Amino acid sequence: MIDDSLPGAEIIKQGLADLADGTESIPALLVAIASPGLESLGIVIPPFSIESPQLRLYRRLEAEHDLQAHSKYNALRRRVASFLRAARCVS
Numbered sequence: 001m002i003d004d005s006l007p008g009a010e011i012i013k014q015g016l017a018d019l020a021d022g023t024e025s026i027p028a029l030l031v032a033i034a035s036p037g038l039e040s041l042g043i044v045i046p047p048f049s050i051e052s053p054q055l056r057l058y059r060r061l062e063a064e065h066d067l068q069a070h071s072k073y074n075a076l077r078r079r080v081a082s083f084l085r086a087a088r089c090v091s
Contacts, residue, residue, distance in 0.1 A: 034083075
Protein backbone atom coordinates (compact mmCIF):
# COMPACT_ATOMS: atom_id res chain seq x y z
CA MET A 1 0.00 0.00 0.00
CA ILE A 2 1.26 3.44 -0.89
CA ASP A 3 1.12 6.10 1.80
CA ASP A 4 -0.83 9.05 0.36
CA SER A 5 1.07 11.48 2.58
CA LEU A 6 4.36 10.85 0.76
CA PRO A 7 5.43 13.42 -1.83
CA GLY A 8 4.60 12.20 -5.31
CA ALA A 9 2.33 9.37 -4.12
CA GLU A 10 -0.38 10.55 -6.51
CA ILE A 11 1.99 10.17 -9.46
CA ILE A 12 3.05 6.68 -8.41
CA LYS A 13 -0.51 5.49 -7.79
CA GLN A 14 -1.74 6.85 -11.12
CA GLY A 15 1.27 5.45 -12.95
CA LEU A 16 0.73 1.98 -11.48
CA ALA A 17 -2.95 2.08 -12.46
CA ASP A 18 -2.11 3.28 -15.97
CA LEU A 19 0.52 0.57 -16.47
CA ALA A 20 -1.97 -2.04 -15.28
CA ASP A 21 -4.47 -0.71 -17.88
CA GLY A 22 -1.85 -0.57 -20.62
CA THR A 23 -2.06 3.23 -20.82
CA GLU A 24 1.17 5.05 -21.66
CA SER A 25 0.66 8.22 -19.63
CA ILE A 26 3.17 10.57 -18.06
CA PRO A 27 2.71 8.90 -14.65
CA ALA A 28 3.09 5.45 -16.26
CA LEU A 29 6.35 6.51 -17.90
CA LEU A 30 7.61 7.88 -14.59
CA VAL A 31 6.79 4.59 -12.85
CA ALA A 32 8.50 2.66 -15.64
CA ILE A 33 11.63 4.77 -15.17
CA ALA A 34 11.55 4.37 -11.39
CA SER A 35 10.54 0.70 -11.40
CA PRO A 36 13.83 -0.65 -9.97
CA GLY A 37 13.62 1.70 -6.99
CA LEU A 38 9.91 1.06 -6.51
CA GLU A 39 10.41 -2.71 -6.63
CA SER A 40 13.17 -2.42 -4.02
CA LEU A 41 10.50 -0.95 -1.73
CA GLY A 42 8.24 -3.95 -2.32
CA ILE A 43 5.91 -2.17 -4.72
CA VAL A 44 4.66 -4.55 -7.39
CA ILE A 45 5.01 -3.08 -10.86
CA PRO A 46 2.56 -4.31 -13.51
CA PRO A 47 4.28 -5.83 -16.54
CA PHE A 48 5.02 -3.26 -19.23
CA SER A 49 6.85 -3.16 -22.53
CA ILE A 50 7.76 0.50 -22.88
CA GLU A 51 11.02 0.99 -24.76
CA SER A 52 13.12 4.00 -23.71
CA PRO A 53 10.69 5.45 -21.13
CA GLN A 54 12.99 8.41 -20.42
CA LEU A 55 13.01 9.47 -24.06
CA ARG A 56 9.28 8.82 -24.48
CA LEU A 57 8.55 10.93 -21.39
CA TYR A 58 10.69 13.79 -22.65
CA ARG A 59 9.12 13.69 -26.13
CA ARG A 60 5.64 13.70 -24.63
CA LEU A 61 6.47 16.67 -22.40
CA GLU A 62 8.06 18.42 -25.36
CA ALA A 63 4.84 18.03 -27.33
CA GLU A 64 2.75 19.39 -24.44
CA HIS A 65 5.04 22.06 -22.99
CA ASP A 66 7.40 23.00 -25.84
CA LEU A 67 10.16 25.18 -24.37
CA GLN A 68 9.35 24.23 -20.78
CA ALA A 69 9.76 20.49 -21.44
CA HIS A 70 13.20 20.26 -19.86
CA SER A 71 12.20 21.94 -16.60
CA LYS A 72 8.95 19.95 -16.45
CA TYR A 73 10.88 16.69 -17.04
CA ASN A 74 13.33 17.52 -14.24
CA ALA A 75 10.56 18.57 -11.85
CA LEU A 76 8.66 15.32 -12.39
CA ARG A 77 11.80 13.21 -11.96
CA ARG A 78 12.61 15.10 -8.72
CA ARG A 79 9.07 14.47 -7.46
CA VAL A 80 9.46 10.73 -8.00
CA ALA A 81 12.92 10.80 -6.37
CA SER A 82 11.33 12.54 -3.37
CA PHE A 83 8.76 9.76 -3.16
CA LEU A 84 11.48 7.11 -3.21
CA ARG A 85 13.52 8.85 -0.50
CA ALA A 86 10.50 9.39 1.73
CA ALA A 87 9.25 5.82 1.23
CA ARG A 88 12.65 4.45 2.26
CA CYS A 89 12.46 6.48 5.47
CA VAL A 90 9.07 5.08 6.48
CA SER A 91 9.58 1.47 5.41
